[in-house]
Amino acid sequence: MGKKNKKKKNKFKKLKSDLNIPFLILGLLFLLFGFIKNADVNENKLQQINVVLSTKIKPITGTRGLYGYKFWTKKNNAEFVIERGIKISNNFKDFMNLKKNDVIKIRVDKNSYDFTDKLERIPIYSLEHNGKKYISLENFKTDNKMYSLRYKVIFIFGGIILLLNAFSILKVRQTFVLIGLFFIAILIMRIFGFGIYVKN
Numbered sequence: 001m002g003k004k005n006k007k008k009k010n011k012f013k014k015l016k017s018d019l020n021i022p023f024l025i026l027g028l029l030f031l032l033f034g035f036i037k038n039a040d041v042n043e044n045k046l047q048q049i050n051v052v053l054s055t056k057i058k059p060i061t062g063t064r065g066l067y068g069y070k071f072w073t074k075k076n077n078a079e080f081v082i083e084r085g086i087k088i089s090n091n092f093k094d095f096m097n098l099k100k101n102d103v104i105k106i107r108v109d110k111n112s113y114d115f116t117d118k119l120e121r122i123p124i125y126s127l128e129h130n131g132k133k134y135i136s137l138e139n140f141k142t143d144n145k146m147y148s149l150r151y152k153v154i155f156i157f158g159g160i161i162l163l164l165n166a167f168s169i170l171k172v173r174q175t176f177v178l179i180g181l182f183f184i185a186i187l188i189m190r191i192f193g194f195g196i197y198v199k200n
Contacts, residue, residue, distance in 0.1 A: 085147025
């Protein structure tokens with residue numbers, strides 16, 4: 001009995017000494033972020049409104065934030081933004097050529113934001129001009145879902161790698177090989193438009 005208890009204690013001590021606590025915590029956090037369900041677009045809260053551009057539509061550069069494009073409108077102080085990952089359905093050049101005084105039709109959650117607040121950022125869910133739909137609500141939902149999926153896959157993969165390293169299951173070389181193969185797979189999917197980069 002004494003020998004068995006000693007063996008159990010030795011195994012526990014070895015497991016404890018091999019355990020990397022920071023990697024364990026990070027791995028669990030990554031998995032948590034990977035499995036969190038994104039909130040669906042509540043169509044009942046959206047309203048379609050006509051607005052007049054006071055600026056051109058500008059790409060947001062310099063940061064890797066949530067939004068890819070921004071613009072301002074007359075009679076509203078708030079900044080309107082288009083989320084990253086949302087594809088422009090029609091001619092992209094025409095979209096970027098939209099200019100001051102053009103009337104566009106957008107879909108927004110009008111009751112959740114203050115249009116008079118200069119610090120407010122209002123996401124839009126559809127955009128059209130002169131009958132041309134540059135962003136439709138259906139495409140927005142599809143693109144947004146795929147964009148979120150890409151991040152989920154990265155977080156889940158990262159979480160698994162961190163946990164395997166937390167328990168010293170993977171060697172350093174094996175870790176780098178798996179990470180390399182993962183990003184090569186991501187690149188191939190992006191180039192050929194399948195998997196998490198499937199084309200609409």
